[in-house]
Amino acid sequence: MEGLPPGFRFFPTEEELVSFYLRHKLEATREALLGLIQRVMPVLDIYEFNPWDLPQFAGDLCRADPEQWFFFIPRQESEYRGGRPRRLTTTGYWKATGSPGFVYSSNHIVGLKRTMVFYTGRAPKGVKTEWKMNEYKAIEGEASSPQEIPVAPRHEFSVCRVYKKTKTLRSFDRRPMGEIIRSSHTFQQGTISEDDHHRHHQEMASSHQSSPPFVERASSSPDSSGVSEDHGTIPLQARGLGSNTDMEMLLSDTELFLPEWEQFWS
Template sequence: MEENLPPGFRFHPTDEELITFYLTRKVSDVSFTSKAIVDVDLNKCEPWDLPDKASMGEKEWYFFSLRDRKYPTGLRTNRATEAGYWKTTGKDKEIFRGAVLVGMKKTLVFYKGRAPRGEKSNWVMHEYRLENKHPFKRTKEEWVVSRVFQKSLAAKSHSRQHPRINL
């Protein structure tokens, strides 16, 4: 699909669009496919392998995945891969469509190694899920849509060296 887009156009949906257009359709019809978002088991892939699995994207990649439960009867999510684990940072952000809560956004950072001694990487994931009262939401098997990207270390250090001054 990206090859068919004119130069300068990118797939860059808003948080609300990811939930209301893509995730809602995936949850209501598991056979729903998107040219821009592919199904991937994120626990079986290292973040640096994900760009090759994506159907499009240069700096950020999008995936549908089922949340993997840590224990068969529990609700805790397994976020470990062979090389490391995704760790939640901060609290979840509510995503609204107008005044209606449609979903939640969780931010995770990938750490190489095993908790609690993992080494923080620059890989970041934004995981979007439907809000709890959604009619299609199941309790055990839950689809999410994720945006994966590498946080720019240069931009971070650049912003610290040159604070923005409003004149």
């Protein structure tokens, strides 16, 4: 992310994607906040493009992220007419995989999650690629159990996370362990979706009050086994920085952006 010290990433949990970003986008009542959200999560009909072309359209604060990109997807014309969404691109198509899941906030269901894989060619002879996507939809109100979920989730916008499956550990999989709360569950008890290993760790209420839900320092040590003991701190001599003065300059640039979020996060 431009203007932020090395190690900072846009790193939202599933709960934050649905309860904060998607909710505010659907409500569309806070223009200043929507302008900030646009910088990390723009509106884009991703099906107009092939997945490898999507990073260039990411928010200006996340465009350089090599691992994952976030977008709001507007409702398609076919859905307005009661049809199914069209997930074809010029070279292939997105295919749903596994069982749909739920997104939880304080033990209440706030959204639905579906995982998709991109195939080149046309069904049924498409060739599976390493490109994947998680799509999230919000529901009206909250539900404490699957039986209470409304028949239709909100479709004006959904939010998606596009990423490329690799054999290396991505920052999205390196969340500090802390207090683990399963944020997505499958519809059928005992069924584990293909993408279930992407568990998001919900933040403690106190941390929510102290910082906006968009940046976190990811562990970069190859010996850390994916867990950074000092994930809440920044070393004075970070990668590529030779002096404290360099870090102070970067932190000064960061302060130009972070306070804008703090007024909306309470």
